[in-house]
Amino acid sequence: MICHTLAGTGPIYDWVKKHRLHHKYFGTELDPYNPNKGFFFSHVSGFCLDLSEAQEEALKSIDVSDLEEDKIVMFQKRFYWYMFVVMTLLLPINAPAEYWGESLMNAVGIAGFVRFSIVLHSSLLIHSATRLLGLAPGEKYPSDTNLVFIMTKTYWISYHYLAPWDYQTGEYGKYGDDCPTLFIKMCEALGLASDLKTTDSKLVRSALVKSVDEKNQFLPVYMNCMQNKKNLKNISLDLQNFSSFILLLLK
Numbered sequence: 001m002i003c004h005t006l007a008g009t010g011p012i013y014d015w016v017k018k019h020r021l022h023h024k025y026f027g028t029e030l031d032p033y034n035p036n037k038g039f040f041f042s043h044v045s046g047f048c049l050d051l052s053e054a055q056e057e058a059l060k061s062i063d064v065s066d067l068e069e070d071k072i073v074m075f076q077k078r079f080y081w082y083m084f085v086v087m088t089l090l091l092p093i094n095a096p097a098e099y100w101g102e103s104l105m106n107a108v109g110i111a112g113f114v115r116f117s118i119v120l121h122s123s124l125l126i127h128s129a130t131r132l133l134g135l136a137p138g139e140k141y142p143s144d145t146n147l148v149f150i151m152t153k154t155y156w157i158s159y160h161y162l163a164p165w166d167y168q169t170g171e172y173g174k175y176g177d178d179c180p181t182l183f184i185k186m187c188e189a190l191g192l193a194s195d196l197k198t199t200d201s202k203l204v205r206s207a208l209v210k211s212v213d214e215k216n217q218f219l220p221v222y223m224n225c226m227q228n229k230k231n232l233k234n235i236s237l238d239l240q241n242f243s244s245f246i247l248l249l250l251k
């Protein structure tokens with residue numbers, strides 16, 4: 001909750017509620033960060049603009065009962081703007097000026113504007129990364145560009161929308177070894193997260209290969225593979241999203 005407040009993206013309650021709306025209506029007019037409207041819209045405009053009447057109506061159908069039962073989330077929601085001013089604006093500027101003698105100009109510029117901009121835009125990439133790093137149907141990413149060392153276009157962003165319940169969110173390198181996954185595992189070890197659900201990329205890939213080789217539909221093959229995995233329980237798939245994702249992969 002403290003880290004989230006430092007990011008300055010509004011209360012966890014509002015962020016999660018709108019993100020659930022974003023997932024439910026991804027890429028439609030009801031999606032507040034609709035990536036089909038371009039990178040700038042999904043990155044900045046969607047975050048800054050008020051919701052339309054239709055979106056407000058759709059927001060009412062989003063279940064946030066789990067958040068309302070969470071005392072920390074509700075505490076932050078109630079006192080967010082006081083916490084934001086003190087923790088996000090004043091403390092980071094005050095610390096370098098008071099404790100190691102930075103000038104006020106440096107403290108405001110670096111610890112204030114630069115830090116806040118970097119953190120905020122990193123957070124906003126959650127909505128716009130699909131425009132920047134996602135692959136369009138049939139698109140092949142040219143591997144002979146220098147950019148490949150900075151960022152790689154990938155299908156794994158589509159995978160996040162396909163299986164948002166999967167706590168292993170790694171888009172780069174070995175699936176499951178990334179920072180968000182590590183953070184969630186640490187939270188689990190501390191008792192702050194439980195009932196983690198996942199699948200593994202080998203399973204997805206082997207089911208893909210099998211379904212193509214045997215000219216089967218991907219979904220039944222995948223479900224069959226999943227049922228044989230003992231540690232996978234209670235996984236509900238959004239079948240429509242899943243099928244369209246797989247069609248995207250097979251194009």
Ligand SMILES: [Zn+2]
Pocket residue numbers: 019023160164
């Ligand atoms: Zn998401």
